[in-house]
Amino acid sequence: MTCPKCENPTVPVTRNGTTTQVCAACDTPDRTCTWCKVPMSKRLVGNGQYLHYICPKCRFQHTAKFS
Numbered sequence: 001m002t003c004p005k006c007e008n009p010t011v012p013v014t015r016n017g018t019t020t021q022v023c024a025a026c027d028t029p030d031r032t033c034t035w036c037k038v039p040m041s042k043r044l045v046g047n048g049q050y051l052h053y054i055c056p057k058c059r060f061q062h063t064a065k066f067s
């Protein structure tokens, strides 16, 4: 299944016992690196419950709860 907006592949995420297809690129907030001020790349981890950010320049990593 692909996202209708960006055509990236969606990932299944389980919320409240229901599995939905979520596009990690469109349905997650953007975040810029604290130091480099560049957009961090993001992906869903932990069965879609957490967002993992990583800076492409300095490799700074940040994990946030995604609900």
Ligand SMILES: [Zn+2]
Pocket: 003, 004, 005, 006, 007, 008, 023, 024, 025, 026, 027
């Ligand atoms: Zn998308």
Ligand SMILES: [Zn+2]
Pocket: 033, 034, 035, 036, 037, 055, 056, 057, 058, 059, 060
């Ligand atoms: Zn950085």
